Amino acid sequence: MTYCVAIRLESGLIFASDSRTNAGVDNIATFQKMYTFEIAGRLRLVMMTSGNLATSQSVASLLDLKSRQDGPGSLRRIGSLYDAAVLVGQTLREVIARDGGGDGQVDLGASFLLGGQLAGERPRLFNIYPQGNFIEATADTPCFQIGETKYGKPILDRVLNYRSSLEEAIRCALISLDSTMRSNLSVALPIHLMWHHNDDFTPRAPLRIGEDDRYFRELRAAWGRGIKETFAALPATPWSEELA
Amino acid sequence: MTYCVAIRLESGLIFASDSRTNAGVDNIATFQKMYTFEIAGRLRLVMMTSGNLATSQSVASLLDLKSRQDGPGSLRRIGSLYDAAVLVGQTLREVIARDGGGDGQVDLGASFLLGGQLAGERPRLFNIYPQGNFIEATADTPCFQIGETKYGKPILDRVLNYRSSLEEAIRCALISLDSTMRSNLSVALPIHLMWHHNDDFTPRAPLRIGEDDRYFRELRAAWGRGIKETFAALPATPWSEELA
Numbered sequence: 001m002t003y004c005v006a007i008r009l010e011s012g013l014i015f016a017s018d019s020r021t022n023a024g025v026d027n028i029a030t031f032q033k034m035y036t037f038e039i040a041g042r043l044r045l046v047m048m049t050s051g052n053l054a055t056s057q058s059v060a061s062l063l064d065l066k067s068r069q070d071g072p073g074s075l076r077r078i079g080s081l082y083d084a085a086v087l088v089g090q091t092l093r094e095v096i097a098r099d100g101g102g103d104g105q106v107d108l109g110a111s112f113l114l115g116g117q118l119a120g121e122r123p124r125l126f127n128i129y130p131q132g133n134f135i136e137a138t139a140d141t142p143c144f145q146i147g148e149t150k151y152g153k154p155i156l157d158r159v160l161n162y163r164s165s166l167e168e169a170i171r172c173a174l175i176s177l178d179s180t181m182r183s184n185l186s187v188a189l190p191i192h193l194m195w196h197h198n199d200d201f202t203p204r205a206p207l208r209i210g211e212d213d214r215y216f217r218e219l220r221a222a223w224g225r226g227i228k229e230t231f232a233a234l235p236a237t238p239w240s241e242e243l244a
Numbered sequence: 245m246t247y248c249v250a251i252r253l254e255s256g257l258i259f260a261s262d263s264r265t266n267a268g269v270d271n272i273a274t275f276q277k278m279y280t281f282e283i284a285g286r287l288r289l290v291m292m293t294s295g296n297l298a299t300s301q302s303v304a305s306l307l308d309l310k311s312r313q314d315g316p317g318s319l320r321r322i323g324s325l326y327d328a329a330v331l332v333g334q335t336l337r338e339v340i341a342r343d344g345g346g347d348g349q350v351d352l353g354a355s356f357l358l359g360g361q362l363a364g365e366r367p368r369l370f371n372i373y374p375q376g377n378f379i380e381a382t383a384d385t386p387c388f389q390i391g392e393t394k395y396g397k398p399i400l401d402r403v404l405n406y407r408s409s410l411e412e413a414i415r416c417a418l419i420s421l422d423s424t425m426r427s428n429l430s431v432a433l434p435i436h437l438m439w440h441h442n443d444d445f446t447p448r449a450p451l452r453i454g455e456d457d458r459y460f461r462e463l464r465a466a467w468g469r470g471i472k473e474t475f476a477a478l479p480a481t482p483w484s485e486e487l488a
Contacts, residue, residue, distance in 0.1 A: 150394030154423040158468065159475045166487045171478050179398040195487065207483075218479050224402065226474025231403045233470065234415050235462050239451075243410045243439065 001186030002033055002050035002147035005176055006113040007169045008125040008137040010162055013115045013196040015206075016173040017048045018147075018181065020188035034192040035060045037067065037075050038203045044116040045075060045084055046194050046206075050147035051110030051130065058095045059088065059110065081124040085114055089132030096130075111146040116196060123198055151183045152176030166195050171219065174209075178220045191216070245430030246277055246294035246391035249420055250357040251413045252369040252381040254406055257359045257440040259450075260417040261292045262391075262425065264432035278436040279304045281311065281319050282447045288360040289319060289328055290438050290450075294391035295354030295374060302339045303332065303354065325368040329358055333376030340374075355390040360440060367442055395427045396420030410439050415463065418453075422464045435460070 004017040017033040031053060037045040047063075049056035066073035073091070078084050096108050109130030115137075117123040125137040127144040137144055139162040145153065153176070160172050170193065180187045190210040209216045237243065248261040261277040275297060281289040291307075293300035310317035317335070322328050340352050353374030359381075361367040369381040371388040381388055383406040389397065397420075404416050414437065424431045434454040453460045481487065 150427070151398055153427045154395055154398070155471070155475075157427050158471055167481055167484055168475075170481055170483075170487070171475070175475075175478075183394070183397045183401050197487075215479070215482050222478050223474065226470075226477065227399070227402055230467065230470025230474055231399075231412075231415070231419075234419075234466050235459070237411055237414055238459050239414075240411055243414070243441075 001184065003145070003149065003152060003177060003180045003187045004033060004048035004050055004113055004147055005143065005145045005152065005156070005173050006046075006048065006115050006125055006137075007160065007164075007173065008115065008123065008142045008162070009164055009166060009169055010139075012166050012198050012200075013046070013117075013123050013125060014166055014169045014173060015046045015048060015113070015115065015192075015194040016170075016177055017192050018177060018187045019190050019192070020186055021053050022186050025185075030188075030190070031057075032192055032206075034194060034206050036194065036206060037063075038201070039076065040203050041201045042119045043075075043078075044196050044201055044203075045081075045114065046116050046196070047088065048113045048146070049110055052106070052108045055092070055095050055099065055108050056110040056112070058099070059091045059112070062091050062095070063087065078118065080121055081114075081116060081118055081126070084116075085126040085128060085134050085136075088112055088114055088128050089134060092128070092130070093132040113144050113146055117199070117201070119199075119201065123196060148180055148184050148187050152180040155179060166197070170195065174216060174219055175223050178223065245428065247389070247393065247396060247421060247424045247431040248277060248292035248294055248357055248391055249387065249389045249396065249400070249417050250290075250292065250359050250369055250381075251404065251408075251417065252359065252367065252386045252406070253408055253410060253413055254383075256410050256442050256444075257290070257361075257367050257369060258410060258413045258417060259290045259292060259357070259359065259436075259438040260414075260421055261436050262421060262431045263434050263436070264430055265297050266430050269429075274432075274434070275301075276436055276450075278438060278450050280438065280450060281307075282445070283320065284447050285445045286363045287319075287322075288440050288445055288447075289325075289358065290360050290440070291332065292357045292390070293354055296350070296352045299336070299339050299343065299352050300354040300356070302343070303335045303356070306335050306339070307331065322362065324365055325358075325360060325362055325370070328360075329370040329372060329378045329380075332356055332358055332372050333378060336372070336374070337376040357388050357390055361443070361445070363443075363445065367440060392424055392428050392431050396424040399423060410441070414439065418460060418463055419467050422467065
């Protein structure tokens with residue numbers, strides 16, 4: 001499985017993904033699910049994937065290939081982030097059509113979160129479905145998740161909104177990933193983390209947060225401690241005497 | 245959907261269930277999913293259901309009918325809680341065999357959590373699958389969930405264990421339900437809550453916790469406040485300057 005979360009904030013975008021893939025419990029591997037494409041001063045694109053790994057890797061490879069050749073389907077030629085989402089959707093359909101001739105027993109579907117900014121346009125964030133169509137994040141619904149989404153949703157629902165800072169959104173995304181990893185073995189470190197400030201096109205590689213990352217260890221320890229303290233301080237039930 | 249959680253503790257058992265059923269978003273109703281069967285001084289049984297409502301209601305009705313008549317299949321005759329789990333499983337298979345003659349388009353499956361105590365035996369808790377077979381909770385794995393289980397699992401994983409008190413387990417179950425209800429519209433109030441102290445066979449009806457329940461309102465407010473405070477007090481990221 002996989003867990004990826006992306007958030008469209010007033011001040012920019014943040015992206016976080018885990019790295020575990022599995023085909024059964026005895027076939028577990030580590031793959032980065034975050035891809036970036038940048039043109040200094042003009043474009044930043046971040047794509048995260050879940051679903052069939054062969055499909056999502058092929059989509060990423062084909063997009064990369066076409067963009068290097070700068071032929072049709074090149075990300076260098078997009079006039080809007082919307083065009084990039086259309087390209088991802090088209091490439092996804094191509095890959096599924098190409099590889100889908102088998103017995104139909106294997107689900108080739110993949111989902112994508114694609115966000116970033118093209119100079120002259122506002123930052124945008126898209127959730128691309130296995131069918132290749134997509135929706136866009138708004139101030140009302142600034143957060144998209146793909147993969148194993150449920151364990152990490154309550155914390156997003158409780159503390160996050162469009163006006164949260166990048167710093168808050170990163171902490172929230174990391175805790176959302178931590179909660180998911182604790183409750184589900186198919187989601188695991190390292191985490192890849194990326195952010196984009198509105199109108200800042202300085203190239204930047206995703207941060208890789210592994211087991212030995214000091215900040216993440218501090219963060220999860222502080223969160224675990226806070227949850228336990230909050231829990232211990234909850235009001236006693238009206239049935240305390242009967243329960244004792 | 246549904247969310248039910250039951251916990252087998254050193255000192256007893258607790259049970260909590262929501263009340264929402266839905267067949268599509270325009271067919272939402274309230275049904276209690278918790279059933280109790282008691283013989284003063286000798287037996288307490290608590291059963292919670294998820295899945296197909298026609299199936300689970302029929303299972304409960306048939307068990308009730310047979311137990312009133314005290315014929316074969318009566319819960320009055322069980323020599324162990326294990327027998328009760330077998331009876332529920334058998335009744336479930338009977339109902340599915342009886343009602344399963346249709347076009348196979350509808351999933352008739354239902355899951356059950358069944359727990360309680362028969363005098364002379366320790367308290368026990370079973371998770372009964374749609375096939376009618378079942379597993380039993382142990383000190384290592386004291387907690388079972390059925391229905392929409394993922395949103396409410398992180399809090400159980402973090403604060404609950406076999407040695408938790410009944411009071412702690414009730415608070416934890418209520419927060420687990422609250423988190424689920426906030427993130428998923430198919431799980432909703434009222435909650436039904438039941439507990440069993442080891443060897444206490446005083447008959448007791450489930451508590452019904454609705455929107456106007458003062459304690460539940462206090463609890464969810466305190467939890468929400470604590471989460472927000474814990475979140476606000478988390479250590480700043482090492483990238484704070486760059487993010488500001």
